[in-house]
Amino acid sequence: MHMDKNPAIPDAAAGPAAYRQYARDWLQAHLPAHMRSDSLDYRTPTLDECRAWEASMYQAGLAGMTWPRAYGGLGLSLREHLAVNKEVGALSMPESVSSIGKELAGPIIQAVGREDQKQFFLPRILAMEHYWCQGFSEPDAGSDLARLRTKATQEGEQWRINGQKIWTSGAAKAHYCLLLTRTGTVADKHRGLLMFAVPMDTPGIRVVPIKSIDGKDSFAEVFFDDVVVPDGARLGEPDEGWNAAIRVLSIERATNRMYRAWRFECELRQLVAACKSDPALSQLLQDGHYERRIGEVLGEIDALKGLVERTVDQLVAGERIGARGSLTKLYWSECHQKFAELALSLVSHVTPRSSALARRARKHFTTAYLFARAETIYAGTTEVQLDIIAQRIMDLPTELAK
Ligand SMILES: Cc1cc2nc3c(=O)[nH]c(=O)nc-3n(C[C@H](O)[C@H](O)[C@H](O)COP(=O)(O)OP(=O)(O)OC[C@H]3O[C@@H](n4cnc5c(N)ncnc54)[C@H](O)[C@@H]3O)c2cc1C
Known part of the structure; x- marks a missing residue:
């Protein structure tokens, strides 16, 4: 799925300064006043309003700047990405409702995913069709992820998953979970970890919202009871999970x-x-x-x-x-x-x-x-x-x- 190139979008030769000017003009012209938190007209936008706004930003060339064109991106550099981010930051607009998909799952799928996974997931993340959540932390494994216990057992062409995640942001609205599991025992520590793309409507998944100090219930506990997924849901090889998780965390810390x-x-x-x-x-x-x-x-x-x-x-x-x-x-x-x-x-x-x-x-x-x-x-x-x-x-x- 290619994004039809909108003729207004500057190309790579225009350079980051031109891209920044384009982003500024577009955002100023299109961001509704009721979504600007510095406006007296502001009201908390609904999920649908946020989705529509971010989908329109993508159509305008303000998302997926560095992603390959073959997967719906624009094939530009991090400089254009930064140029757009400066203008996004300069307006009091809502936080992205899909940053886990766009900034964590997307890059990881590009790094370790199979070709069919890239073709399927990446354009849908950019078009705001799929939201993702990140299932890493567990009650006994937060800072020290090597202690995680959620178990994935191979049964022929499928995997059976049992365990619990916690603090999973956006779990209630997510279509997919970037799930970190282990295939061996806890004693294996960072060996034997495996990552999956798990559809959140798979039988056996239960999401229990947690209320945070600001009154929102944007994160949750997620329980996996005999959740069965096909081998095709695996992201990377068994044992590649730790390296993939480290990549996710370094993106989260440096460029997210x-x-x-x-x-x-x-x-x-x-x-x-x-x-x-x-x-x-x-x-x-x-x-x-x-x-x-x-x-x-x-x-x-x-x-x-x-x-x-x-x-x-x-x-x-x-x-x-x-x-x-x-x-x-x-x-x-x-x-x-x-x-x-x-x-x-x-x-x-x-x-x-x-x-x-x-x-x-x-x-x-x-x-x-x-x-x-x-x-x-x-x-x-x-x-x-x-x-x-x-x-x-x-x-x-x-x-x-x-
Ligand atoms: C708003 C929010 C959203 C989140 N969203 C997600 C999400 O979407 N997906 C997800 O998987 N997780 C998510 N998390 C979980 C987050 O990643 C963990 O809370 C974090 O990694 C800390 O783990 P923990 O809570 O288990 O605390 P612990 O690791 O138990 O830490 C407790 C305390 O001990 C300290 N400590 C721990 N280890 C060391 C050490 N080696 N040296 C010194 N001090 C140490 C810590 O600094 C902390 O003060 C979210 C958390 C918050 C608050």
Whole structure:
């Protein structure tokens, strides 16, 4: 399935600057006001609205930039991908409802999938026909995935899967699960792991939503009781699961949601604009304490932009990012948590008599603060990133060597 090339989409020769301008013009012209969180017309978009919006972005050439044309992509470089991400970040638009499909499952299928799997899954992810969830974590295996227990047993041309996953984001809406299982025993640790693409409507799968601190139930426990899938659902060879999982995690840490720094700056500007719209909050902005904190956060956002630009330069030059992805994950999550604390401290001064924009900001930044608590946990906790940085970048002794 090829995407019919929309004639408005610039081609590779136009370069990233032209692509960025194109993305800016298109997004400004098409993003509905009710989907912009900095607008007074904002209301939480439905899943269908998000799906339609992201499908229209894909048709406009703003998704699948680096994916091969044979699978519905545009065959461009990470530079165009980054150019689009900068403009996505600069607008207060909703988070993607399909980032696990587009940014984790898609790249893994391209790396280890068979040709028929690439032909089937990749165009459907881009066209927003299939959502994915990521079934890695288990009650006793989060930071240390080598302890996972979900068992896959081969029975002729099929596999029987039994076990439990937890914290599975988007499980209730997902069509497929990128599932990590083991074929041997827990003592095998990272050997004998196997990845699958499991349809979520397979008999034996039970999804139990978990409510999070921000009131949403976007993640879940997922139970697999005698779930039978054909051998064709396997992604890669038995024993390739660990390497595939490491790839998924390094993408998640280094290049996933590349727009973050630009989104954080947009949020900071949104916060400042909301404060300026209200006399009492405006006064607070003149307080040296807040001035300094805002300056610090902006400085960190700028450094994060530099880290992202450097990552793209290295990847385009064909270098491996390896453990340096942990630096990016550590930095963005800590930086955004600090910003969310600053925002909450400012909007806590909003009263029912404050300006409409300030009241809107209070709602937005209270939710953002609560979600930011999770940012130093998912995609690898801060403590784990610090260990990786110390051990692999600075060559400090590992636990085993001590
Ligand atoms: C919002 C959110 C969404 C998520 N979505 C998904 C998803 O879609 N799919 C999925 O598979 N998982 C998902 N997760 C799970 C996430 O990957 C795990 O929570 C994370 O890997 C940590 O594992 P854990 O919760 O088991 O904590 P643990 O690994 O038990 O860690 C507990 C504490 O011990 C510390 N710790 C652990 N090991 C070490 C060590 N070696 N050195 C120092 N300190 C250590 C940790 O830093 C942490 O503070 C999500 C989590 C959140 C919060």
